[in-house]
Amino acid sequence: MVQTSSPEIRETGADRRPPPAPEYSSWISQDRSTDAAAVAMRQEAAELVERVLEHYRNNSTHEADGQWTEPVANYLDADRWQREMDAVHRTVPLPLAMSAELPGPNTYKALDVLGVPVLITRDRQGTVHAMINACRHRGAKLIEPGCGVSKRLTCPYHSWSYDLAGELRGVYAEKTFGDVPRTGRSLVRLPAGERAGIVFVSLDPAAEPDLDAWLGDLQPLLEGLRLADCHHYSTKELTSPNWKVTLDGYLETYHFASLHPKTVFETNLSNMMAHDTWGAHQRIAPALRPIAQAAELPADRRDPGDCVGAIYWLYPGLAIAGGWRHKIAVSLVLPRTATESVTQQIILLRDPAVTEEERHAADKFGEWFYEVVRDEDYATTYGVQQGLAALNGTDFVFGRNEPGLQHFHRTVHAHLDSRAAR
Template identity: 25%
Template structure:
């Protein structure tokens, strides 16, 4: 873990291309995609579930991304561990689906058996394998961190910061929301998007499009929408205005949002948005908390993985407000999908190389600087010859 991280401004100040966005070719180039998966996505933390989803011994949840399937499971000792979902014999996928409960993990190909802590304990006809060492053939572990009740995994450990370290600048803001006490109200579901993963994240942190493309959010927030960038976290926020909206769902939410006793008065009508490097977002409302991650599938295909959590609350008005919240954000999501689909198409135009980033676009500047630091080829306005990601790399500006 990095004990002392550079500031977001430090990332940008050290970047000679700080006034420019990422070139269009980086949003559709297969070599750049391969480089990103190795340098950005595999070493990054990905949310899997809430710890309460693993309440019992043997409870497990899964996440599939970058060609890997990962499971997290609670062992008999109460510890939650993460493993790749692969048998060490013939690479058989061990567990299917998004979750369940198991006493042991048994391969349905040749019946190799693994304990919940990953140990290999059962091999039929084990004497037939003269080189077999059960102690070294347990399930392959992945990095795991539990932050405020949420379970994160990462495939590669590059020495980068923990989730707790990345979120440290906002710990006091998040504290009142009692993340550890949240419970799942909407299990993880997937939505495909025909865009590069970066386009989704860029749009999430783009402050300038709110008054142009999101009339509903503008009606709700007025002029209170604000953004900020910390080293590995972008923050957006807005306060609900008192003026009743012309939209019925927005107006219902404004007028019926019940008091949340666990929140300070300043947060009763506050919507908070955080984007965790590089591809996770969580939206914090007085009534619930939504998580979303945009998982890369190919240079021009991604999938949104979304889920929602809330504190137990059986009040009828809270249930109705959460439904109104969903209706509002479905509309916002549809607007964003329309936007990013057209941006993705434009990125393929030979007329577009790279566009400027305004100084007020602090989140976009921070993200682009980190991508360029991880993959120096992102400084090039045109793609190198095909195959560059597999050859020794020399980058010129």
């Protein structure tokens, strides 16, 4: 069941009580898989620890070559927002679901993306499909947003039914309605594919995305995380401001000490990270506090999951935090309008929560992320959005220590320029 929250109900100021940080446990040090992806992932993780350790020893962070300025008008202009949606979200393959949300045959996830009702399914053979969530009779929505299990997709309006591959299987009272040829009356399909435990969907029915090329050299690292083997525990939703205002907060560690002094900063060092890019995608790798003790250990005794909080970020808006641990928080940011987006927080577990103690730990983990994002990150970014109009005509400046922001905005600009050149 998807739960929603409005920013108006959050506590603020002195009344807010920051939630205690959850206890983390490393998975990467316990993984004994010997396939190529797992071995490559562990090797790369060890190398990443060495890079972050170098920043710890030097009290430094990854720096871009220079600063970047972004006109405030680029956050405000509704016409530009529409061009961004056309050049990005209606063009590139979107990461819209985790494989764990469709854990077996006859499962589905329904969600709205830019006003498009999207239905993702896994049929009885285990193949993933995506389609427009609208009956071919009169367009009624088949499934309400959320995840579930169903052998048939039955329209609530007139009971036309489809299988999980989207094929029309039943027409209520067809004798009086008249014969309906099944060919050509299946649900409208959207291109979909599954890679590394993530389901990608294109909103353009005519698109032919090459997911292997889209992910490039990042794909083996994602496969090494074994996200497809995880278990979906919960999903919650939060409303959030303009998609770029929202995502700016996900792509730097510069704010940890000031914005999260009693939460994130208790486990992460501030303004200290490694940064990598793969095409449009990137990873920020903040230093975790136990790195201070790991610095005194030989390399073969350092646990990457204790030293580095690697966050893999798939363009245009999926963040995977805690991929080296037993509990993983996935954030999916989807634009709604020029001034609003919605964030799905998806909690994945390496092992299913069976006992009351395990469920309590999973609940605490999910609640911590939810409350920190709602009460600290999004409370602040809503304030940013309120100030945009007054700042119109000026620029925001991204520092050398904010390479993730710079890469994100350069990529958006590149997609706009590419579409304009067609």
